[in-house]
Amino acid sequence: MNDIVAIYKEKGPTSHDIIYRLRKITGVKRIGHAGTLDPLAEGVLIVGVGRDATKKLGIEVQKEKEYLTTIMLGVTSSTDDEEGEKTSIAVKSIPTQKEVEEAVKSFVGKIKQVPPIFSAVKVQGKEAYKFARKGRTVELEAREVEIKKIEIIDYQWPLLTIKVVSGPGVYIRALGKDIGKKLGVGGGYLKYLKRTRVGEYSCDHALTLGQFEKLYLKINV
Numbered sequence: 692m693n694d695i696v697a698i699y700k701e702k703g704p705t706s707h708d709i710i711y712r713l714r715k716i717t718g719v720k721r722i723g724h725a726g727t728l729d730p731l732a733e734g735v736l737i738v739g740v741g742r743d744a745t746k747k748l749g750i751e752v753q754k755e756k757e758y759l760t761t762i763m764l765g766v767t768s769s770t771d772d773e774e775g776e777k778t779s780i781a782v783k784s785i786p787t788q789k790e791v792e793e794a795v796k797s798f799v800g801k802i803k804q805v806p807p808i809f810s811a812v813k814v815q816g817k818e819a820y821k822f823a824r825k826g827r828t829v830e831l832e833a834r835e836v837e838i839k840k841i842e843i844i845d846y847q848w849p850l851l852t853i854k855v856v857s858g859p860g861v862y863i864r865a866l867g868k869d870i871g872k873k874l875g876v877g878g879g880y881l882k883y884l885k886r887t888r889v890g891e892y893s894c895d896h897a898l899t900l901g902q903f904e905k906l907y908l909k910i911n912v
Contacts (some may be wrong), residue, residue, distance in 0.1 A: 694744050695751065697889070699897035700728050700736040709736060709900065712759035716904045725751035726889065729864075731772050734758075734886030735897050753859045754890030755839065761883040762867040766851045770809045771864035780877030785848045794873040795841050795853065798866060803833040807864045836861045850882070 700709055706727045713722050717740060725748040726735040739745040765782045769775035786794070806812045814829045837858035844852040851870070855863060864881050871879030887894050898906065 694740055695706060695747060695771040696738045696740055696903065697895060697897040698736045699899050700733055700842060701899070702731055702733045705730050710738070710901055712904070713738060713740065716900075716907055721745055723748050725749075726756070726859075728732060728886060729772060729884070730882040731774055731881075732886065733890055734884075735889050736886075737889050737892060751890065755888075756857050756859075756861070756886060756890075757888035757893075758855045758863050759844070759852070759858070759883075759885045759887055760855065760863050760867065760881055761850055761852045762870060762879045763882045764851055764871050764874065764879040765876040766849070766880060767868070767871075767878040770880075771868050772809045772881045775880070777880070779846070782876045786874045786876065788846060790841060790874060791851060792847050794870055795843060797873060798870065799838055799841055801837050802836055804836050804862065804865050804869070805833045806831050806862050807868075822906070833859075833868050834860060838866070849876075851879070852883075854887075 698709055698713070700706065704712075706724050710724060711720050714720060719740055721740075721742045723739050723745045725739070728734060728736050737748070737751045739748045739751075764786075765780050767778045767780065808829065808831065809824075812818070812831060814831065838861060839857060839858065840854075840856040842854040844854055846852070850892055853867065855861075857863075867881045868878045871877060885894075
């Protein structure tokens with residue numbers, strides 16, 4: 692097998708864990724992915740199996756992505772998701788539906804975004820999360836990214852569920868925190884994150900590891 696494959700990553704394993712399992716299943720060492728999904732996130736992980744396929748991953752990384760996420764407003768997390776240490780903020784006024792709509796709308800287009808400290812962004816040649824895990828503070832620079840569309844699916848304080856369509860390089864954890872700051876509630880963190888599409892590959896196209904293994908064995912036995 693030498694192809695691009697959409698794998699459905701469940702909550703729990705890292706993206707690297709998925710690659711490790713695929714190497715075990717296929718016996719192919721040259722396997723990579725296009726865009727990390729955090730352990731607590733689920734959804735589409737684009738994988739290249741074989742030398743020729745991994746060379747194409749740079750193209751896949753640049754493709755449009757779609758996410759479904761639920762943000763807990765008025766609470767911050769050290770990791771910007773459910774895994775981190777939480778801090779509740781004393782909120783003076785609960786944002787109205789209209790205020791939420793206006794705040795969300797302000798993030799559509801080309802914006803400056805500071806990546807989360809727990810991310811794979813390189814600092815001094817190392818991933819930022821390696822510094823964060825040791826308790827070291829590092830300054831990450833804001834980068835220009837593009838958010839093409841945000842749709843509010845549901846808002847019932849303190850939970851805000853949105854669908855986001857973005858260009859490459861967008862961190863949804865950073866977006867959740869920034870929306871909370873924009874609303875004046877001190878921030879927010881992601882309670883749930885699902886990547887529903889990468890380019891033309893949606894969840895409907897994605898195979899679980901179990902489905903991939905059955906299909907691979909069927910084709911190669």
